Amino acid sequence: MSQCVVAALYKFVRIEDPETFRNNLFAFMEENEIRGTILIAYEGINGTVSGSRAHVDAFLNYLRADSRLADLEHKESYTDTCPFLRTKVRLKKEIVTLGVEGVDPNEVVGTYVDPKDWNDLISQEDVVLVDTRNDYEFQIGSFKEALNPDTTSFRQFPDYVKTHLDPSKVKKVAMFCTGGIRCEKATSYMKTQGFEEVYHLKGGILKYLEEVDPAESAWEGECFVFDDRVSVDHSLSPGEYDLCHACRMPISEEDKASELYVLGESCPFCHEKHSEEDRMRLRERQRQIELAKTRGERHLGSNLAKIREERRREKLLEKELQRKAQES
Numbered sequence: 004m005s006q007c008v009v010a011a012l013y014k015f016v017r018i019e020d021p022e023t024f025r026n027n028l029f030a031f032m033e034e035n036e037i038r039g040t041i042l043i044a045y046e047g048i049n050g051t052v053s054g055s056r057a058h059v060d061a062f063l064n065y066l067r068a069d070s071r072l073a074d075l076e077h078k079e080s081y082t083d084t085c086p087f088l089r090t091k092v093r094l095k096k097e098i099v100t101l102g103v104e105g106v107d108p109n110e111v112v113g114t115y116v117d118p119k120d121w122n123d124l125i126s127q128e129d130v131v132l133v134d135t136r137n138d139y140e141f142q143i144g145s146f147k148e149a150l151n152p153d154t155t156s157f158r159q160f161p162d163y164v165k166t167h168l169d170p171s172k173v174k175k176v177a178m179f180c181t182g183g184i185r186c187e188k189a190t191s192y193m194k195t196q197g198f199e200e201v202y203h204l205k206g207g208i209l210k211y212l213e214e215v216d217p218a219e220s221a222w223e224g225e226c227f228v229f230d231d232r233v234s235v236d237h238s239l240s241p242g243e244y245d246l247c248h249a250c251r252m253p254i255s256e257e258d259k260a261s262e263l264y265v266l267g268e269s270c271p272f273c274h275e276k277h278s279e280e281d282r283m284r285l286r287e288r289q290r291q292i293e294l295a296k297t298r299g300e301r302h303l304g305s306n307l308a309k310i311r312e313e314r315r316r317e318k319l320l321e322k323e324l325q326r327k328a329q330e331s
Contacts, residue, residue, distance in 0.1 A: 006056075006081040006082065006083060007053050007054065007055070007081065007082050007083065007084060007085035007086075008053060008054060008055065008056050008059040008079060008081060009051065009052075009053045009079065009080045009081065009082060009085075009086060009230065009232075010051065010052055010053070010059050010062075010063065010077045010078070010079050011050075011051040011077060011078045011079075011181075011182045011209060012048070012049075012050065012051075012052075012063075012066075012075060012076070012077035012078070012182075013047065013048060013049035013050070013098065013099075013182060013183065013184040014047050014048055014049075014072060014075050014076075015046055015047040015098075015107075015108040015109050015112075015187065015188075016046075016047045016048070016071045016072065016109065017045065017046070017047075017071070017109055018043065018044070018045055018046075018047065018048070018071070019045070021043045021044060021045060021094055022094065024043055025043045025092050025093075025094055028041065028043070028065075028066075028092050029090065029092040031062070031065050032052070032062065032090045032092065033090055035054070035058045035061050035062060036054055036055070036058050037052050037053075037054045037058055037059070037062045037090060038052065038053055038054060038085060038087035038088060038089060038090050039051050039052030039053055039087040039090070039091070039230075040052075040087070040091040040092075040093065041091070041092045041093070042093050042095045042098045043092060043093065043094055043095065043098070044094070044095045044096060044097055044098045046097060046098055046107065046108070046109060047098050047109075048066075048072070048098060049098035049099060049184055051087075051182075051228075051229065051230060052087070053082075053085040053086055053087050053230075054085065063075070063077060076206065078182060078206060078207070078209040078210050078213060079213075080209070080235060080239040080240075081239075082232060082241060084231075086230035086231035086232055087230060087231075098184070099157060099184045099185055099188050100157060100158060101157055101158065101160065101161065101188055101189075101192060102158040102161075103161055103192060105195065106188060106191050106192045106195060107191060108187050108188055108190075108191040110191075111191055111194050111195070112187060112190055112191050112194070113178070113187070113190025113191070113193065113194060113201035113202055113203050114190075114200075114201065114202045114203070115202075115203065115205040116177070116202050116203065116204055116205060117205050118204065118205070118206065118210050118211040118213075118214040118215050119214065119215070121177075121179075121204055121211060121215075121221075122215075122219065122221050124177055124202060125146065125148070125177055125221065126221075127175070129174060129175050130175045130176070130177050130202075131150065131168070131173050131175065131176050131177070132146060132148055132149045132150060132177050132178075132179075133149065133150045133152065133168075133176060133177070133178045133179075133189075134146070134149045134150065134151055134152065134178075134179060134180075135152070135157070135160060135178050135179065135180045135185045135186045135189045136180050136181060136185065136227070137154050137155055137156065137157070138151060138152075138153050138154060138155060139155075139227070139252055139253060140181070140226075140227040140253075142253075143224055143225050143226075143227055143234055143242075143244055143253055143255075144222065144223060144224025144225045144226050144227070144234070145222075145223065145224065146179065146221050146222055146223070147221050147223055149179075150167075152167075157185055160189060160192075161192060164192070164193065164196060165196075168198075170196060170197035170198045170199070173198065174199065174200055175200040175202070176193060176198055176200070176201050176202065177202040177203070177204075178190060178193075178201070178202070178203045178204070179203065179204040179207060179208060179211075180204075180207050180208070181207050181208050181209060181226060181227070181228065181229075182206070182207040182208075182209050182210075183203070183204065183205060183206050183207035183210070184207070186203040186204065186207065187203055189203070190202070190203045208222070208226045209226065209228075209235075209239070212226065212235070212237050212238075212239055213239060217237045217238075220237060222237065225242035225243065225244060226242075227244075227253055231246075233245060233246045233253050234253060243255065243256065245259065247264075247269070247270035247272065247273060248266075248267050248285075248288075248289070248292075249267065249268055249269050249270065249273050249277065249281075249285050250269075250270065250272055250273035250276070252270060252272045252273065254270050254271075254272070258270055258271050258272075266289060267285055267286070267288060267289030267292065268282055268285045268286055268289065269282070269285075
């Protein structure tokens with residue numbers, strides 16, 4: 004069996020007609036059996052997809068045929084089983100949600116640092132190294148000496164900056180994230196807040212792991228990824244973490260050995276947070292997953308109400324984008 008290619012990509016670029024762009028891209032992905040999720044907004048494109056080598060190459064060529072995306076970069080890894088079951092192309096207000104008006108990496112952004120130069124930068128004594136990812140991502144792996152903003156959402160990052168980082172005292176800031184998109188937007192925000200020297204890892208952790216020799220690496224642990232692999236190691240192979248299917252937190256073998264861990268129902272992170280009604284629903288979902296396994300099928304775990312709500316929101320956003328386009 005040939006390996007499945009997993010491609011992560013993003014680019015901040017002005018897309019004036021995101022709805023048409025979305026519709027054409029979705030049709031191409033469906034036709035070429037590309038699975039995964041792509042987000043489209045006025046500010047650009049972001050997502051991770053998977054498929055065969057030939058289909059992923061066709062997908063990347065399709066995107067780069069658009070002059071706005073001619074220099075689009077991506078990161079690749081490989082797995083025996085494709086981690087995505089569906090094709091989703093969604094319209095969003097932001098391709099990565101910071102929630103601060105006026106922050107636009109298309110207008111102002113920090114200084115990109117190639118992976119080969121990253122170690123030299125972060126080893127400087129006057130550089131403050133900040134992990135822009137969420138706490139659960141930080142806990143399973145990060146760069147040595149990196150600060151953990153202790154956030155559960157990227158929306159909380161501006162509050163962290165205001166509380167812990169003073170532009171009059173912090174002269175050099177280096178930031179990083181999984182694929183580069185969050186830290187790129189974070190550098191744009193930092194520049195608007197008066198920070199002068201702001202750097203970010205080009206291509207993110209995934210590009211660093213791809214290009215830097217493990218013997219020379221400053222990375223410790225594994226890197227959380229937003230698909231069925233849960234995490235990858237320094238070789239970009241699937242890591243040792245699993246996912247709690249009740250709360251979506253990454254869990255180790257030690258966590259699964261806890262008496263608070265029940266497959267599909269709870270883990271040490273969420274055991275106290277579920278009501279009995281929640282537990283009954285989770286038990287039934289796990290039962291359906293096990294039944295699907297006995298039939299040799301992959302259970303989609305779809306929540307019909309959730310899917311309908313997502314579609315409703317997408318339609319409302321499409322109407323809002325159409326209205327703005329007519330007004331401009």
